[in-house]
Amino acid sequence: MPTPLDRATSSRTPFFAFAAIVTGVAAWSIWGQDMFPSSDPTGDPEKWTHEECTTWLRNRNLHPSPLATTAELLERVKSNMRVERK
Structure with a gap:
């Protein structure tokens, strides 16, 4: 008889949630913390x-x-x- 943990891990939702988190962390590490650069004034x-x-x-x-x-x-x-x- 399957337990609630077995049923939760057999569905695809946790897998896609984990994949989305890993993708987000990878994108953040690739672009660094300046993913959305601010519009700082430049020059003198x-x-x-x-x-x-x-x-x-x-x-x-x-x-x-x-x-x-x-x-x-x-x-x-x-x-x-x-x-x-x-």
Whole structure:
């Protein structure tokens, strides 16, 4: 007499669920964690607009203040940018 475990493993649903999980993990590892890249502003931060500065800070979870001026945001961006290595 088959047990509930036997009946559960004989159906195809657990197999397809497992296959979907394995496929998702493989896709994530192939593309890395940047599967859906953010639209970060590029170029010189001195020429960025207010919106570009807030986007850059928001993408890094630095919580820009909605009341901050562009100069204040630019100062925060510069202080949080990584130094390029040679």
